[in-house]
Each structure stands twice: as C-alpha cells, then as structure tokens.
Amino acid sequence: MALDVSDRDRWTAAISAVRRRTSDLAAPLSAEDLQAQAMPDASPGKWHLAHTTWFFDEFLLTPAGRAPERPASSGYLFNSYYEAVGERHPRPDRGLITRPALDEVLAWRARIDAALERFVRDAGADQFRAVAPIIELGLAHEEQHQELLLMDALALLARHPDAPAYRTDLRAAAGPAQRPAAWIEHPGGLIETGAGPDGFSFDYERPRHKTWLDPFAVADRLVTNGEWAEFIADGGYVNAALWLADGWDTVRREGWTAPEYWRGETQATLAGLEALDPAAPVQHVSLYEADAFATWAGARLPTEAEWEAIAADRPTAGNFLDNDILRPTPAGGRDQLFGDLWEWTASSYSPYPGFRPAAGALGEYNGKFMARQFVLRGGCCATPAPHIRASYRNFFHPHQRWMFSGLRLAKDL
Numbered sequence: 001m002a003l004d005v006s007d008r009d010r011w012t013a014a015i016s017a018v019r020r021r022t023s024d025l026a027a028p029l030s031a032e033d034l035q036a037q038a039m040p041d042a043s044p045g046k047w048h049l050a051h052t053t054w055f056f057d058e059f060l061l062t063p064a065g066r067a068p069e070r071p072a073s074s075g076y077l078f079n080s081y082y083e084a085v086g087e088r089h090p091r092p093d094r095g096l097i098t099r100p101a102l103d104e105v106l107a108w109r110a111r112i113d114a115a116l117e118r119f120v121r122d123a124g125a126d127q128f129r130a131v132a133p134i135i136e137l138g139l140a141h142e143e144q145h146q147e148l149l150l151m152d153a154l155a156l157l158a159r160h161p162d163a164p165a166y167r168t169d170l171r172a173a174a175g176p177a178q179r180p181a182a183w184i185e186h187p188g189g190l191i192e193t194g195a196g197p198d199g200f201s202f203d204y205e206r207p208r209h210k211t212w213l214d215p216f217a218v219a220d221r222l223v224t225n226g227e228w229a230e231f232i233a234d235g236g237y238v239n240a241a242l243w244l245a246d247g248w249d250t251v252r253r254e255g256w257t258a259p260e261y262w263r264g265e266t267q268a269t270l271a272g273l274e275a276l277d278p279a280a281p282v283q284h285v286s287l288y289e290a291d292a293f294a295t296w297a298g299a300r301l302p303t304e305a306e307w308e309a310i311a312a313d314r315p316t317a318g319n320f321l322d323n324d325i326l327r328p329t330p331a332g333g334r335d336q337l338f339g340d341l342w343e344w345t346a347s348s349y350s351p352y353p354g355f356r357p358a359a360g361a362l363g364e365y366n367g368k369f370m371a372r373q374f375v376l377r378g379g380c381c382a383t384p385a386p387h388i389r390a391s392y393r394n395f396f397h398p399h400q401r402w403m404f405s406g407l408r409l410a411k412d413l
Contacts, residue, residue, distance in 0.1 A: 005125075005132050012120050018139045019113055021384070022052060022146055023106075028167045029153060031102050037095025038155035041400065047078065047094045048149045050105045052142045053112045054078040058085060059362065060134050061112065064127070066119050068111035071100035084361035136200050137362065143387040147404075150270065150326065150382040155402045158261045158268035165272030171323065173271070175330030178226050178279035183217040184335070185413060186309055193308045194352055195391040204366040205391045207354045211305045215413035218302050218310055221331035222341060222406045223293065226278030228285075231293050232258060242295045247288025250399050260284035260401045270326040279330035281341050281406045287374045287398035290344040290407040302410035304347040304375045304393065311337045311378070311390045318378075320385040328381055328406065339383070341406030342376035342394050349373040349395035373397050380404035 004010070026034060026045050034045035043051075054074055061067040071077075077097050079088040089097065100108070120128070120135075153166050194208040195201035237257050240248050250256070261268040261284050267276055285293075294300050302310075318339020319329050328340040349370055357367035373395040379388035382404055396403060 005129050008120050008128075011132075011135065012117055014139060015116050015120065015135070016113070018142050019109070019116075022049065022142055022149070023109065025146055025149055033153065033156065034102055035095065035098065036156055037092075038152060038159055039402070040092035041402065042152035042155045043091070043094050043148070044097070045149055045153060046102050046105055047097065048145045048152070049109060050074065050078045050100075051080055052138075052145050053105070053109045055141055056112055056116060056135075056138050058082075060131060060138065061115050061119065064119060064123070064131065066115050068108075068115050071104055071108055074100070074108070082361045082364050084364065134362070137365075140200060140202070140387065141365075143384045146321065146384060147380070147382045150321075151403050154261075154268070154270050157270075163261075163263070163268035163273040166270040166326075168272070170271045170327075171325045173269075173274075173280065173325050173327040173329050174277065175279060176332045178224050178330065179221070179332075181219040181221050181409070183411070184220050184310055185217040186213065186215065186306070188213040188215040188413075191305070191309050193305050193312075193391070195389070199389075201389070201391060202366055202393075203358055203363075204349075204351070204355065204370075204393055207352060209353050213305060213309060216302070216306050217411050217413055218306065219299075219409040220335045222281035222328070222336045222343070222408050224278060224330075225276045225280050225282050227297075228259065228282040228293065229276075229278070231296055234296070236292060236296055239296075242292040244288060244291055246398065247286075247292060250286070250288055254399075256289070259289070274327075277330065281328040281331075281336065283328055283341050283404055283406050284401050285344075285405055285407065286401040287344050287396075289401070290405075291346075293407065294409055297409055299409035299411050301344055301346040301407060304345040304377055306410060307337075307343065307345055307377045308390055314338070314390075316379075316385075316388050316390065319381050320379060320388070321382050322385045323381070326381055328404070336378075336408075338378050338388060339385075340381055341378070341404050342380045343378045344405060344407050345375045345377060347375045349375050349393070369395065376403075376405060 029045050037044045057067050077089050079085050157164055190212055192208055193211050195205035196208050266273050316338045320339045357363035376394040
C-alpha cells in the first residue's frame, strides 16, 4: 500500500475499503454456509470474519490500549498459528465453534472497525508511525483471507450434490476459443529477484538477491481444460511413469482421475455447476498433477526465478477478484501471468539468501512454514488486484488442490 503516514484520511479509507470488502464477500453466504467447514484444510467463513478481526485486536488495538470488548475466549478460538500469543483451537475443529454466534462476530467486527477509525484519527505522530507497518500487514493479511474465504466457500458448496452457486450474478467467464501456445524466450544470465525496498512486501519476498538462470522459455498462456482432457484420455492418471513417487502414491490413495471439482463434462465453480470450457485454464490441480502433465507434454514447470524474470517487466493486470468473474477465463491475446490462477512452480518454498524473520509473534507469519511446500506465482481470479506484485510468493503443499491453482509449461533452450 505504501501510504504516507501523514495522510490519515487515506489510511482510514484503505482500512474501510479492505474491511468492507471482507464483509461484502461473506454476505451472499447464509449463516449455515458461514458456520460449516468443508475439510480440515479449509476454515468456515465465520472463522475468517473473526480471525481477521482478532488480528487487529491482538496486534494493534490491545497493545495500544484501544481494544473494545471481545467475545469470550476469542484469543483461543481465532488465533491461527501464533505460538507466541498462546494456545489455540484445533484447526480441523473450527466448524464446531458455534459460539460466538455470527451476529456477535459481526458486532465485534463493527466495534473493531470503529476503534481502528478512532485510532488512526487520534494517535500521535510518533505512535502512528511506529504501528503503521502493523496496520499495513493487517490489511494485506485480510486480503489473503478474502481469497481464502472464497476458496473455502467453493470447497463447501462443491460438496453439495447440487453444487449450488455462491452467487448467480457473477460475470460470464466465456472467452475466445483455445489458441495454440507460443513460447516466451529468455536468454538467462545473472538476474535479480525478490522485493526491493519500496512499497509493501511480505518478509519472505525479501531480500532482493541475484540468481543465475540458464536460457529458458515459458508458454505464453496457461494449460487449458482441453489439453488436460487429452492428458486424461491418454491415460495420464494411470501411467505411473509420469508421476513423482509421492504423487503416484497420492493418486492411488485418493483415487484421483481428474482435477478437483470436475464432474464429467462439468465443474463446480462459484457460479454453480458449469460446462467445462476447453479453452479455459484448467484449475484446482495439485503440484503432483501439474508436474505429471508437464512430463507428459515433454516440458517442465518453471522455477519461481524464471517466472519472475518473465513477469518483472509486465504490468500486474489480469483477471482478479475485482473483475467479479471468480473463475479463470480463456487467454485470448493475454499471457495470463497475473490473475486467473496461481501458477505452480518447481521451486520449494525456502528462504532467500539473507532472509531474517521479524522479531516477536509477527515473525511467525511466514518463515516457519518453509518446509515441504512449493511456490505458486501470479495471483488468481479471487485475489484482490492491489494485493499482487511480481515478487509475491504463495505456497501450498504439493498434494493440495482446493485453491485456484493451475500451471504453465516451461522448457530449456
């Protein structure tokens, strides 16, 4: 966001806009929808509403002596993973948190919103300058949960036999017919990747550092449903030679035969059950599936440094949450580097050279998850547009696929 700390009106407007968007995203869901938990990896919508509120309460307003009344046991119920803050409710059981009720959570959000507005207005210059980074982090954190709220809502609705729509008034996802993929070539060499000193970034995007790349190329669009159907028809899910060992074990254990939410020629989406568009990017695939497809196609996945080398000089424009489509769309003339789907890379989620987590509880935000996960890049159709940048690193376990994830191919030159 990188707002001037002296411009309090802009801070107030930014806080209001982010907080209001979370409430607006939850509004189409019933109280029953917001209570239910689709699976252990997902969280109920009510929990997202409460957790993003707890974050500002715990890390900003309580230390400043400005916190309003909390619901009982909220610190235990709505702490996600901050060990330094204290014990917390087990993640797989978040759907069992029936108290506080939804109306009490919403009332708490309103009290926190009012307290935030008063704090921004009344805090002294030195105090506000000291906590502005926490506010900025809190807003970015809430934007992440806006995407998670939609991912988790789809995971829930897709398990219903009718796969009901989250909203029936979303913009159409139709687009031009599938076009052949071309290659974007890069000469390689010594490049710099990672976030620079200007503007907001998470600690795991830093420090900026040098990386050597051999010459390579990446496809100029994402892999499509039509191409994935060819992979299936050619025995992609039954050919062990295509798969990493852990991936093949997962395929057999889980009985995978297609991407998540595929139902024959249809797919469950936030707009309900829709016919598969052959030209649209394939979504809800795991790292294991993406790697197997790339092997089948005679290619590979790009590394995150390769992806960033291609994306760094391109505008961060694409199909984001703000487009109000909430599904990936056919490429047409776009390269789809930003928006549509998070793109799996071949890179493990590891610290950059010189990485140092922040001190205290907020230092737990990202660094402690740097094990057994892989990096995805580019944002997706549920990512708020201001949230994304070329250096942004998302990360998930290689078997997970309920997120809006896809892939593009890469090759050596």
